[in-house]
Structure formats: structure tokens, C-alpha cells
Amino acid sequence: MILKFISLLNFKNHGNLKVDFINEVNCFLGNNGVGKTNLLDAIYYLSFSKSYYNSLELDNVKNGEDFFMIKGLFMSDNEVDSEVTCSFLNNKKKVKFNNKNYVKLSDHIGRFPSVIITPLDSKLVLGGADERRRFVDKTLSQIDNNYLVNLISYNKILRQRNTLLKKFIINSVNSDLLATYDSKLSELGTRIYLRRKDYTAQLAGDIQKYYDIISQNDEQIQVVYKSELEQFSFIDLLNQNRKKDQILTYTSSGVHRDDFIFSINSQSLRKSGSQGQQKTFIIALKFAYFDLLKSISNILPLLLLDDIFDKLDNDRVEQIIKILNNNQFGQIFITDTNFQRIDLIMNKVNIQCKYFMFNKKGLYEKKFKN
Template sequence: MILKSLNLVNYKNFDSRSFEFNKKVNCFVGPNGIGKTNILDAIYHLSFGKSYFNPIASQNIKHGEEFFVVDGNYSKEDREEKIIVSLKKGHKKIIKRNAKAYERFSDHIGFLPLVIISPADRDLITEGSDMRRKFIDGVISQSDKIYLEHLIQYNKILGQRNALLKYFSNQNTFDINALEVYNEQLSDLGAKIHQKRKVFIEAFIPVFLKQYKAISNQNEMVSLEYKSQLNNQSLEILLKSHINKDRVLQYTSVGIHKDDIELNIGEYPIKKFGSQGQQKSFLIALKLAQFDFIKSQSGTTPILLLDDIFDKLDEQRVERIIGMVNDDSFGQLFISDTHAERTEKAVKNVHQSFEIFQL
């Protein structure tokens, strides 16, 4: 799968800009604030229908304008594919594939597999469990439509159950039968999601460990561990045993929406005991393992975006990553950097064709 060209209109800091891309390596260089990351985000937008960096859709419209359009032309399995993502203020976002609008955005997820490695990924280590659940869900959903559908349904029912708990509190009333309807649906969906996550982590760990060893060139022990309340008890029993707590809190305190992954170095959390270099290697190994997993599951080589990676990593780690890109297992690559000479030197060591865009 290749992104052949990209057209931006009123997207972030760009009023109108077009790019024709190399089928292997594409580099965007220029000073900070010029829009390098915004181009990568536009490519991400085409795969996921949303920004990687700003979840508020309207804030991706250029200041002073009323709409944005991101337009990409792809070659996939000998077919030409045109994807357009557009948003007008006060209207719903539209995603079109070959001039036909998607009724549900979720139908587009996984069609253009993509992995991004960015300084923002540090949130996976430093922030709460929500970030790590999103990571798991993002990897599985790109190759498993049923999982994504179950996840959407679960979150919808969870919201309805939480609204009912809040209603009971506000009205000073309670109806256990009304909650049971939601409990049954959450239990069924939660069990399916939990099983998929469990199987995924088991398959993902050896891929991650292989990548970490290759990047870090160290023998230190790192590990991932899936933490879920459903590991020891069914959601049906958990919901019943926590009903009084849920009444007080006015939200659902148990379920797969509380799952987490423990990220460890040795026997300790990497957040507290890992050096900066170890944390960076850990994150990149996670993302490259994500790349390998999606490729093996979907049968399509994902596009890989490397945002500001040269400024955030030491030279040895960058060389190892570039060396991996030299492997034919990688497809199309997009890189952003502040130094043209550094980027050109790095990509010249890769025996692949490349294009450098000076912004």
C-alpha cells in the first residue's frame, strides 16, 4: 500500500499545499513550527478519520477559515483509492472513499493500516490506564472489525448504565431490574472483549521483546502484563457485587473499561525505574511490535510515520531504527526532522529511494 499524493486545504497551518510522494522514504525537514508534524497528522487523519494530536476536530481547521479538506490518493493491491476527510464548522465530519461517504466511520478503520511513532507516545508510560487501553484497542481494531464493533457497543451501553445510575441518584430512587438489562449486555460483550485482549497480549509479547532487544542492544529484562478484573471473575458477578459502590459513585466501577497493561523493567514499573533511554526504547519497541502485528494480521504493510524521532533519540538508536527500515519488511515511511543534513545522512545509509521536502 502506497500513499501517492496528499492535498491539504485549510488544514492546521496550511492554506493550500500538495505533495507527490516517493514509494519508500519521505522526509519533511524545516524549523520547529513550520508544519512538519501537521503533514504527518494529515496522513494519520486519512487512516483514522481523526487527528493523532488534537481530538477536538474543529481545532484542526486553519484559523480564520470555515472548513478543512485532507485528500489522499493511494495505490493498494493494484487498485487506486481516493480518501477524503473534510469538516465544516457546525457540521459533521465526512469521510469519503472513492467519492462515496461512509455511513459509519468505524467501517473505515483498518482499511489503511498505519503506525505512528511520536514524542507524544510517552503518555503510554506516564499517563493513566486509558492511554494503554487505547493502544491495545487501536492495534486489535485495525485488523478485527468484530472486536471494534463489540467495543463500540460496550461503550454505548456503559454510558447508558452510568446515566441511569446518575438518574437514580438525582431522583432518589432505584430499580435493580432496570440495571439488570445493562448488566447482561455488558457481561456478554465484556467477556468477548476480555478474551480478545488476552489472546492479543499473549501473541504481542514475544514480538515486543524481539523489537526491544534489537533497538536497545541490551540484555535487560522487560515485560508486559495484562491487568483485568475479569482475569479472576466474570463481569456478571463483579457488577452484582459492586452495585452498592456503583450507586454511591454514580458510575460503573468494574469492567473491561478498567483494564490496563503493566509496563515493567526487571520487576518494577518502567515509569519509575526506567532511564530515559530505556523508556524511549520501550515505546519504540511497542510501536514497531504494533507494526509487525498489524502487518501479520491484516496482510497489508502499514504506513509508518516517524515524528521528530531524531531529536528524541540518541544516534545509535536512530541508526538501529533506520537499519530496520532497510529491511524489505517495511513499506512506505514518512519522517519529520529539524535538520536536513542529519536526515539526508541517515536516509542515504538506507538502500531505498527517498524524497526530502524542505518546508
């Protein structure tokens, strides 16, 4: 899959911008704060119908304006063009596929897959369990639409159950309603648990493979899915914790409380891993996810790399270059503040590359690698 062009109108710091891309590597270069990452985020938005960096849509609107629009033209592997338009106006978001509105935004997820690696991914190691669950849920939603449907339904029923618990009025009607919620939550939660468990097992080997290549060290990586459902059925957990949940007024057990534990040589990656080890693990994790997404969807995803070479030693950068040069990836988008570093890297790979140069006034130059 290829993104042939993108146009932005009032998206973040970009007023009116149209960019044509090449099929291989596209590099956005310039100092911090000039719009490189915002352009990368617009590409991500076309895939996920949301920003990677801003959860509030109003934060994506250029200062002084009241709407934004992103439009992109994709070409599939069998050379069929598809247009995607994402807009936000009057506090409403619309996503169109070939000029037709989606009935459900969830139908868009996975149609134009992409994988992004950014400095914010450090939260996967250093952040709380919710960060890791969010990553797994987002990645699985691109692979498996049934998972996304189950997750949306689970979260809806979870909110309804918590609302009922907050009322704290226990009578026969509410007890019956609570039992109904428990039954539905158990069914959906068990499906989510089994899919996450399978996903973790599928990723583990490829994470180790990529970590070995990048680090060139003999370090053992472990990824463990931690869930109460390993020991108890979901319905038993809900029954056991019902009185506790009524006191707390929220659901204290379930797949919304699960975690994913990352270790290196049987030690916590969060507590014991160096900055280089943590960053190498994250890149290996994302590359492994790229492979899984490609094999299941039969679509070559976009690869978005936001400033990933910063704070990596030259040996690790060299190994990442070798991975990118083996033709297993399709279209790649890279941001960096250091033109010399990127130019040196690109001159070591046998891939066509186009540079997009940014300054405070916006995009000012486009050129191909020498």
C-alpha cells in the same frame, strides 16, 4: 499499500497544499512550527478519520477559515487505486471512500492501516491507564473490526448504565433495566477482555525482539494485562459492586478500568526506566504492532515517524536504521528538524528517499537524496 498523493485545504496551518509521494521514504524537514507534523497528521487522518493530536475538529481548521478538507489517493498492493476524502464543514465531519459517504465511520477503520510513532507516545509509559487502554483499543480496532463494533456497543451501554445510576431511583423498573444493561455489558466486556489478553500475548515476543535489537542490551521486558476479569466473571463483578455503583453513580468495575503494566527487569518502566529505555520500549512496541497489523490484515501499513531520532544515542539510532533498511516496512514518512542528521541516516540505508523542505511560508523545496 502506498499513499500516492495528498491534498490539504485549510487543514491546520496549511492553506492549499498538494504533495506527491514516492513509494519508499518521504522526509518532511524544517524548524518547529512550519507544518511538518501537521502534514504527517493529515496522513494519519486519512487512516483513522481523526487527528492524532487534536480531539476537537475545530482545532484542525486553519485560522480564519470555517472548514477543512483532506484528500488522498492510495494504491493497494495489487495496484488498485482508492480515493479517500475527509472534510469538516458546518460542524459536521464527512469521510468518503471513492466519492461515497460511509454509513458508519467505523467501516473505514483498518481499510488503510498506519502506525505512528511520536514524542506524545511517552504518555503510554508515563500517563494513566486510560492512555494505555486507548492505544490498545485503537490498535485492535485496525486489526479486528468485530472488536471495534463490540467496543462501540460496550461504551454505549456503559453510558446508559451510568445515566441510570445517576438517577439513583431504585424501583422494580429500574432494577430490571439495570439487570438488562449488566447482562449486555458482561457479554461485550468479556469479549473485549479475551481479545485484549490474546493481543498482549501476541505482541510480547516481538516487543522483546525489537527492544533487544535497538538497545543491544540484555534487558528483560514484560507486558502484563491487568484486569479484574482474571479472577471474577464480569457479571459477578457487576453484581458485587451494584450497591457501591449506586452510591458512586458510575460503573466502578469492568474492562474500562483495565491497565497494561510495562516492566524492565521486573521493575516498573515508568518509575525505574531511563528516558532512553522508555523511548526504546515505545519504538519496539510500535514496530511489534506494525508486524502484527501486517500479518493479520495482509496489508503493508504506512509507517509515520514524528521526530523519533531526537534524544536517542547514536548506537540506538544506528540499530533503528538497520531495522528500517531490511525491507519489511513499506512506505515511510519521517519528520525531523535536523536536515544533516536525516541526510546522514538516509545515506546509510539502501532506500530511495525524497526530502520535502518547509519554512514559515510552507513547502518550498523538494529533492531526492544525493
